[in-house]
Amino acid sequence: MAPTSSKRVKNTKLTRHFLIGNEAHLLPHPGYPDPPPENHTKGWKVYVRPLPNGPDITTWLKKVQFKLHHTYNDASRTIEAPGPFEVQETGYGEFGVEIRLYFAPESGEKAVYREHYLVLAPYGSEEQKARQERENLIVAERLETVEFNEPTVDFFKTLTSEDQFNWLKVKKGRGKGKKPEFVFEGDVEPSAQLPEKAAADTGGLGSGGAWSVLYERQVVAQLREAEKVLDASLDEERRGMEERRRRMEELGMAVAAK
Ligand code: SLL
Numbered sequence: 001m002a003p004t005s006s007k008r009v010k011n012t013k014l015t016r017h018f019l020i021g022n023e024a025h026l027l028p029h030p031g032y033p034d035p036p037p038e039n040h041t042k043g044w045k046v047y048v049r050p051l052p053n054g055p056d057i058t059t060w061l062k063k064v065q066f067k068l069h070h071t072y073n074d075a076s077r078t079i080e081a082p083g084p085f086e087v088q089e090t091g092y093g094e095f096g097v098e099i100r101l102y103f104a105p106e107s108g109e110k111a112v113y114r115e116h117y118l119v120l121a122p123y124g125s126e127e128q129k130a131r132q133e134r135e136n137l138i139v140a141e142r143l144e145t146v147e148f149n150e151p152t153v154d155f156f157k158t159l160t161s162e163d164q165f166n167w168l169k170v171k172k173g174r175g176k177g178k179k180p181e182f183v184f185e186g187d188v189e190p191s192a193q194l195p196e197k198a199a200a201d202t203g204g205l206g207s208g209g210a211w212s213v214l215y216e217r218q219v220v221a222q223l224r225e226a227e228k229v230l231d232a233s234l235d236e237e238r239r240g241m242e243e244r245r246r247r248m249e250e251l252g253m254a255v256a257a258k
Contacts, residue, residue: 006108008150014159016148018057020099021141022046024120029136032090040090042120046097047086051143055164058082060148060155063102069095094118101146106154114144 024044027036032043048064050057064085068075077087087097096117103109119140122129132138151159158164 007153009153009156010150012150012156014148014151014156016057016060016146016159017051017054018061018144018146019049019051019141020047020114020116020144021049021139022097022116022118023140024118024138025136027090031088036090039092041092043088043090044118044120045086045088046099046116046118047084048099048101049085049141050167053168056167057085059158059161059164060104060107060146061085061101062104065100065102067098067100069093091120094120104155104158106152106158107148108152108155109148112146 022044024042025032027041027043028034029043036043046066048057048061058081062081064079064083066077066079066087068077068087068089069091072089072091079085079087094117096115099114099116100111101114102111119138122132122138123140124132148155148159
């Protein structure tokens, strides 16, 4: 291996966005063992993926370790670049998958830890749940970020290279003796950042759209709504408790004060 420079690029921070998530289906489902292993009702895949319109993550991400629930054989699964960084399994229950991300050696960065709690059952609004059931597809993914502060000179070069967008390009002019040219086509805008609006349909996501700033705002808005509902039910729960306490007092029962 070439000696790497430990010199760092001062006052510079490089940010990379990517997705961590899972998809799940009720079994039987194409691509999964049929009949499924005993008691296994769900087929799922947990993954670390690039944004549909983002740079190649394998420029910085070289290895991903997924640690599954101890009920699985070989619970620790390691996937090396170029991936895909995913683990497909069948099972019956949800659990938190422990994920370790290992960076390119020239980065000089230690591995970082993330967790993804598998979602195997329909969630969201009634409408969303109905759609997930109809399509027999659950997708639970979120936007993740890593920040490289004052990257090493070598790592900076990798992270700013134009090559990392090649996977979004289409080969053009594959004529006799001609070298193919790589060009961006359609709505694909190369960017290490989230696009303002999602490109038409880059596929891959359950919702059929790409991650974008707009979509992210929608997700945040949805979470705020969910929070309101939760607050309201907590309030109600508190009122209920107060009411029960009052009734017990009326009945002359001692209430142990904590
Ligand atoms: C639950 N706390 O009870 C969770 C545990 C267990 C997940 C989930 C099967 C593994 C195997 C499996 O789905 N394990 O049989 O290989 O809901």
